[in-house]
Amino acid sequence: MTTDVFKKITGHDPYPHQIKTYEALARGESVILCAPTGSGKSEAVFVPFVELRGRTLPNSMIYSLPMRALVNSLEERFKGYGTSLDVKAQHGKRAESVLFDADCIVATLDQVITSYVCAPLSLGVRHGNIPAGAVASSFHVFDEVHTFEPLLGLQSSLILAERMKNMAIPFAIMSATLPAGFISSLSERLGARSIDAEEHTIPARAKRVVTLRENLNEQLSSDRVLNLHNDHNGRTIVVCNTVGRAIDLYLALKDRVTPKPILIHSRYFDDDRAEKEVHIKRLFGRESKEKALLITTQVIEVGMDISCDLLVSELAPVDALIQRAGRCARWGGKGEIIVFGISCHAPYEQALINKTKTVVEKNKDQRLTWDLEKEMVNEVLEETFAEFAKPEAGARAMMYLSKAAFEGKPATAEKAVRDALSVEISIHDNPKLLGNRVLWLPRCKVHPGTLKQFFINGKPKLWRIEQDRNVMDDYHPQVEVILVKYANDIHPNGFYVIHSGYASYHPEEGLVLGKRGAPAEPVEPKDGLKDSYSKEIPHETWKLHALRTVDAFEKYILPGEDFVYSRLASCLPIEKEWLLSLIRLVLLLHDLGKLTEEWQKKIGAEGEFLAHSGNLANIKLPPHATVSAYVLRDYLRKKWDQVIGDAAFFAIAHHHSVRAAKVPRYNLCKRWAEEINSILSERTGIRLEQEEFRKLETQDSPTTLSNHIPAFEKEKTYNLYAILSRALRLSDRRATTQESEIG
Structure with a gap:
C-alpha cells in the first residue's frame, strides 16, 4: 500500500x-x-x-x-x-x-x-x-x-x-x-x-562515482581554475568560502572563459537572483550537456538541484564539503571534487578546518561513497556535536525565546536562530507621509556597523520605523517614524529609511550609500494580513456577533483542528469536550468588555447592545479586550485551573493585540449578565452567576494586567494560549467580515 x-x-x-x-x-x-x-x-x-x-x-x-x-x-x-x-x-x-x-x-x-x-x-x-x-x-x-x-x-x-x-x-x-x-x-x-x-x-547514488582529490598546499587562483575547467571540458562549479573571494575570482575570469562564467552568491535582490537561478538550472540541470563555469559560495550547498562533472572547492568543514560534493555527478556517472588550501579559516572555526584537512588528506583519491562521507563526518564532528545534544546546550536559545516572548521584539527572537546581525534599509524623502504603508517599502539588508559608519561620516537624514511599541487601542495598528539623531540609535535588526539625497538603488548596482537616488515606492504585499476594520463593517448586535464567532469556529476551525485538540486535551490533561467547552466560552465572551456604558455610548448604541457599527477607522473606541479578560480572570481560574484559566485569560486579553495590558476605567451595563447568559446556556450549558462578579462590575480608575503574556517557560499554559488565541482571532475575523452563517 x-x-x-x-x-x-x-x-x-x-x-x-x-x-x-x-x-x-x-x-x-x-x-x-x-x-x-x-x-x-x-x-x-x-x-x-x-x-x-x-x-x-x-x-x-x-x-x-x-x-x-x-x-x-x-x-x-x-x-x-x-x-x-x-x-x-x-x-x-x-x-x-x-x-x-x-x-x-x-x-x-x-x-x-x-x-x-x-x-x-x-x-x-x-x-x-x-x-x-x-x-x-x-x-x-x-x-x-x-x-x-x-x-x-x-x-x-x-x-x-x-x-x-x-x-x-x-x-x-x-x-x-x-x-x-x-x-x-x-x-x-x-x-x-x-x-x-x-x-x-538509491539508483543515482549507486551509479555515482565521485573521486576525492586534494591540493591543500595550493590556494585557488584564476589560472588554476581556468586550466582545470579547460582540461575537463565540461561543467565546472567553483565554491569559495566568502563572497569577496568569489567576486574576485569571477572578475579575474569573466573575460578569459567562453562561454562567460556565472557568478551567484548571497547578495542579490530577489528578481536578479531568481533570473540567475533559472539560467544556472538550465546550464547545470539534468538534461544539459553544455560547457559552463559557475563561481559561487555556500549558497549552492543545499537546495539547488544542479550537477557538474568537476567541483573545485576551498577547504571548508567536512559537512559543508560533503554538501558541496552533492552537486557533483548528482544523478549518477563520474565526477571529481578537488579541495584547495586556504590562507584564512574565516568564516569557519580553525579547529574544524584542521580536523577536516586531516580527514581529506587521509582519504584522498578515494571514491566518495555515503559510508565514507559518514565516517568523515563522525571523525570530525562527533565530539563537538555530543555537547549540542544535551538539553543544557539550549540554555542560550531558551533565554532569547523567553525574552522575545515577553518583549515582543522580532530582533530578540531572531537571536534565537542566528548570531548574524543586519539592519533593513529603504529610501524615501518623507516616510511619515506614507502612514502605515511605510512598512511596504522595499528593503535591503546591510550590517549595522556599515550604516552607523555612514551615518557618522555622511550625516544623512535617517528615520527609524517602529511598529506597535505602545498599543493604545484595539483596532488601529501603530507605526512610528522616528528621526535618528545619534549613531547609537541604530540597532541590529531594525528598519531604517534614508532620504534619497543620500542613497540610491539600481537593479544592477543595488543599494549605494552616499549617492543621490530616487525614493522607493511602497509595494503592497501579495498575501499580507489585511486590517478587517479598515473598511465599513455592517451594524451588528453584541449577541449576534458572539454567536457568529462560535459558528465560524464550528464551521471553519474545528474540523481541521480536531486531531490537535484531542492531543492538547490529553496533554493538559482534561476531557476533550471540557476543552471544547472552554473554547466556546472564550469565543462567546471575548467581547464582554464591550458591554460597558463607556463602550456602548461611544459606538452610539440605542436599545440593543452593539458589537460593530459603521466604519471603526473613524471612531477611537476604548479598549475592550483587556476589560473582558480582567472581569473573567478569577472565574476562569476557578472553573478550570490556573494553567488553563491563565491561557484563556490572556487569549481574551490579546484578541486584538498581543501583550495588551492597559485596562481603562469602566462600568458594566446593568443587563450585562442577562445578555451573556442568554447565549452561554444555549451554546455551552454554562451559566455565570452575577453575584460572583459584583466587585468587578465597576473599575473607577485605569489599571494594568499583572502580566503581558504567559511565561514562555510555562509550556502547557503558553501552548494552550497560542492555540486558543489562534482559534479566537481567526473565528472573530471570519465573524466580523460576515464569512459565516449561524447554523
Whole structure:
C-alpha cells in the first residue's frame, strides 16, 4: 500500500528509507532521517503528510529550512505533485502565509521560531499570536539541520520538537551530515525513530562515482581554475568560502572563459537572483550537456538541484564539503571534487578546518561513497556535536525565546536562530507621509556597523520605523517614524529609511550609500494580513456577533483542528469536550468588555447592545479586550485551573493585540449578565452567576494586567494560549467580515 501511495503522488517507487519513514509516521512516531543528497528526503515526509493528515498527523505541516532559495525550490517541487494541498512559501521576501494558514507552509527557520514567540518577522507584532498557534500545533519538519547554528537555530528547533513530543504530535528532523552519536542521543531524548538510508538502494547514488582529490598546499587562483575547467571540458562549479573571494575570482575570469562564467552568491535582490537561478538550472540541470563555469559560495550547498562533472572547492568543514560534493555527478556517472588550501579559516572555526584537512588528506583519491562521507563526518564532528545534544546546550536559545516572548521584539527572537546581525534599509524623502504603508517599502539588508559608519561620516537624514511599541487601542495598528539623531540609535535588526539625497538603488548596482537616488515606492504585499476594520463593517448586535464567532469556529476551525485538540486535551490533561467547552466560552465572551456604558455610548448604541457599527477607522473606541479578560480572570481560574484559566485569560486579553495590558476605567451595563447568559446556556450549558462578579462590575480608575503574556517557560499554559488565541482571532475575523452563517 505504501508503495502505491508514493507512486500515485511522485510517479516513482519509494526507496526503503522513505517506506520506513512513512510507516513510522503512520504509527504516530517522530523520525530522525539521515540520508544523502538527492535521496528524496523531502518526499519521505511530504507523501505521508498528504495521506495521514488528520489521522496520525495534524492537518498542517510546517517545513523549516535554512535558506530562502531552498524554500522557493521546495515549494515549487511540492506544488508540482499536483495534490489538493494549499502549499505556500513563507520567508522575508515571499510572505505568502503570514498567518501560517496554508495546509503546507515551506518556511525559513527564522520565520517559524519568531512566530512561535509571538514576535513574527513578516507580520505586525500585534497579530503575533495567530501564527504562534499554528506553530504550536503543526507537523514540523526540520530539514538541513546541520546548517542551523548549533547553539541557536538548532537548539530552538529541538526545544520546539521537544514540545511537540510532549503533546504527542509527530515531527521529523532530517540531514545528510549529522554525526551518528548525535543522532543516537537525540533519538533517545526526543523519543524519535532513527532511520538511516542505504546508498545501494538509491539508483543515482549507486551509479555515482565521485573521486576525492586534494591540493591543500595550493590556494585557488584564476589560472588554476581556468586550466582545470579547460582540461575537463565540461561543467565546472567553483565554491569559495566568502563572497569577496568569489567576486574576485569571477572578475579575474569573466573575460578569459567562453562561454562567460556565472557568478551567484548571497547578495542579490530577489528578481536578479531568481533570473540567475533559472539560467544556472538550465546550464547545470539534468538534461544539459553544455560547457559552463559557475563561481559561487555556500549558497549552492543545499537546495539547488544542479550537477557538474568537476567541483573545485576551498577547504571548508567536512559537512559543508560533503554538501558541496552533492552537486557533483548528482544523478549518477563520474565526477571529481578537488579541495584547495586556504590562507584564512574565516568564516569557519580553525579547529574544524584542521580536523577536516586531516580527514581529506587521509582519504584522498578515494571514491566518495555515503559510508565514507559518514565516517568523515563522525571523525570530525562527533565530539563537538555530543555537547549540542544535551538539553543544557539550549540554555542560550531558551533565554532569547523567553525574552522575545515577553518583549515582543522580532530582533530578540531572531537571536534565537542566528548570531548574524543586519539592519533593513529603504529610501524615501518623507516616510511619515506614507502612514502605515511605510512598512511596504522595499528593503535591503546591510550590517549595522556599515550604516552607523555612514551615518557618522555622511550625516544623512535617517528615520527609524517602529511598529506597535505602545498599543493604545484595539483596532488601529501603530507605526512610528522616528528621526535618528545619534549613531547609537541604530540597532541590529531594525528598519531604517534614508532620504534619497543620500542613497540610491539600481537593479544592477543595488543599494549605494552616499549617492543621490530616487525614493522607493511602497509595494503592497501579495498575501499580507489585511486590517478587517479598515473598511465599513455592517451594524451588528453584541449577541449576534458572539454567536457568529462560535459558528465560524464550528464551521471553519474545528474540523481541521480536531486531531490537535484531542492531543492538547490529553496533554493538559482534561476531557476533550471540557476543552471544547472552554473554547466556546472564550469565543462567546471575548467581547464582554464591550458591554460597558463607556463602550456602548461611544459606538452610539440605542436599545440593543452593539458589537460593530459603521466604519471603526473613524471612531477611537476604548479598549475592550483587556476589560473582558480582567472581569473573567478569577472565574476562569476557578472553573478550570490556573494553567488553563491563565491561557484563556490572556487569549481574551490579546484578541486584538498581543501583550495588551492597559485596562481603562469602566462600568458594566446593568443587563450585562442577562445578555451573556442568554447565549452561554444555549451554546455551552454554562451559566455565570452575577453575584460572583459584583466587585468587578465597576473599575473607577485605569489599571494594568499583572502580566503581558504567559511565561514562555510555562509550556502547557503558553501552548494552550497560542492555540486558543489562534482559534479566537481567526473565528472573530471570519465573524466580523460576515464569512459565516449561524447554523
